[in-house]
Amino acid sequence: MDHKKTAKEVLNSVGGNDNVNSVIHCVTRLRFNLKDNKLPDKEQIKRIDGVITVVESGGQFQVVIGNEVPKVYEALLDTMGVKHGEQRAEEDQKGSIFSRFVDVISGVFMPVVGVLAAVGILKGLLALCTSLGWMTDQMGTYKILYATADAMFYFFPIILGFSAGKKFGGNPYLSAVLGAALVYPTMTSAFTDKTALSFLTIPVVLINYTSSVIPIIIGAFLAAKVEKIISKYAPASIKMFIVPFLTLVIISPIVFLVVGPIATIVSDGLANGSMWIYQLSPAVAGLVLAGFWQGIIIFGLHWAFIPILLNNVVTNGFDPINGMLFCTTFAQTGAAFAIALKSRDPKLKPIATSATIAGVMGVTEPAIYGVTLPTKKPFILASIAAGIGGAAAGSLGSTAYGFASGGVFGIPLFINPKGIDAGFIGFIISLVVAFVLAFILTYLFGYKNAKPASEIKVADVSKEEDKVVFSPLNGELIPLTAVNDEAFSSGAMGQGAAIIPRDGVAYAPFNGTVVTVFKTKHAIGLISEDGVELLIHIGINTVSLKGKHFTSFISEGDTIQKGDKLVEFDPEAIADEGYDITTSIIVTNTAVYTDIIMEATTDIHAGDQLLKIR
Helix, strand or coil, X not given: CCHHHHHHHHHHHCCCHHHEEEEEECCCEEEEEEXXXXXXXXXXXXXXXXXXXXXXXXXXXXXXXXXXXHHHHHHHHHHHCCCCCCCCCCCCCCCCHHHHHHXXXXXXXHHHHHHHHHHHHXXXXXXXXXXXXXXXXXXXXXXXXXXXXXXXXXXXHHHHHHHHXXXXXXXXXXXXXXXXXXXXXXXXXXXXXXXXXXXXXXXXXXXXXXXXXXXXXXXHHHHHHHHHHHHHHCCCCCHHHHHHHHHHHHHHHHHHHHHHHHHHHHHHHHHHHHXXXXXXXXXXXXXXXXXXXXXXXXXCHHHHCHHHHHHHHHHHCCEHHHHHHCHHHHHHHHHHHHHHHHCCCCCHHHHHHHHHHHHHCCCCHHHHHHHHCCCCHHHHHHHHHHHHHHHHHHHCCCCECXXXXXXXXXHHHHCCCCCCCHHHHHHHHHHHHHHHHHHHHHHHHHCCCXXXXXXXXXXXXXXXXXXXXXXXXXXXXXXXXXXXXXXXXXXXXXXXXXXXXXXXXXXXXXXXXXXEECCCCCEEEEEECCCCEEEEEECCCHHHHCCCXXXXXXXXXXXXXXXCEEEEECHHHHHHCCCCCCEEEEECCHHHCCCEEECCCCEECXXXXXXXXX
């Protein structure tokens, strides 16, 4: 993949630099916040080399790239002229409250998720080592590695403050200082020793803010707003220091006196609420959440759950919800693995194989968008298997002791720091159940080998029998070279013929399959039962009509019989708008044939022989 080319084409296709409020990326997706979500052409973007699919959700326009997304993102920033590590402010961003909430959460947490997962895995491995007797918590090696792993959780308000500051368009160092104040040793000791504190005679509610999440996010938001107001009125000569000075003096007391206590109540409420729902029926909670989780991920709505999962860990020291959800990646991976083994399609098989490897490592987008969703049934069966795995995890008390990303490297995070227990064994059972059940269901019921596309598309020129394409239209037959469009008349797209239609109905020219129906309905790609690939392009530059005056009767993947109605159009209305209605009928796999002969006539009717192919 040419990362610069892909980035440039994606940027142009979403409406250019002027249409982008901001863009971030996750493990597999470019996540755009656009000024006008109607400008991008989804189908055009999907055809860009390196793009897997496009998703619109939570106010974001998401381009799914896969494992190469970091490199494409870097190239995209270069193309946009944005310095690395910077983003545009999003003051004019629109959308529902929920959409904006999802955008904020993804923007704040996305930059730290990778490191968060890494230190979580390290903590899990240390727990495993102590459980197996390979280390003790008194060893120097253990203490150094544990300090490394635990530091991010302990000082989370500082790290999250920096990330939130950038997201809200403020000075990230200011919000990081706010986070540092929350975990400053004097303040932490005051909480531990129950020392009374006051600010200008106002009593301060003492709280332990180490590992906290919500207070610093709200504090960073307020700091960014206050900073902008002060910056607007501060004299230029002293702005450099007076803006951060006044911002800290104003916001820091507000965070300690108001934001912190209220946010802590909210945090405790979220933790207690999620635990209450979980305790009603862990098995049912696991069945429902795990069963629908990959569908939630498809729409990018999983970011709304991230604060709850993290909050459970920092508030309770553990999180049972992630314990139930973790198996979902293994279910999709199991389904992809079944297709990788069973498929004879030379295109799908390597995609499914690489998607299986990516899934084992915790990245399921290639499996979902490249394998299970396109084949439909495997995605549903994998979700069912995930639901059953989630029910098993819930009923057996599986619990996460850190924030875990998917895949085998996240497994140690589910080991109780006190040692391997029944919950961890139940967790392993849930992974096995989800993977194996998804594999079996998909292999037996979810996927059937069709004739590989490559076998269909490559014509067998060894046969002496000519292939015939019949006319899809009534009208005047003219040579393709007479078409007033060089892309067609030059033969660059293939040989064929052209018809000036007398009426507005196009019919199937042979028995076969619909490969492509363009969004604007003016062009159709077909493939015959004997391998002829055909493009029917109604009019010249009629793509600009955006579907106006066209009515399609087919969809991609439909089986057609000669004479079936494909599309209706209004030739007079199209001509009145200034467009040439000459319709090109092109054999796009011309290269595999010896000769393509057009009928020697001028007047032709739908169903008459149009092309003879050898």
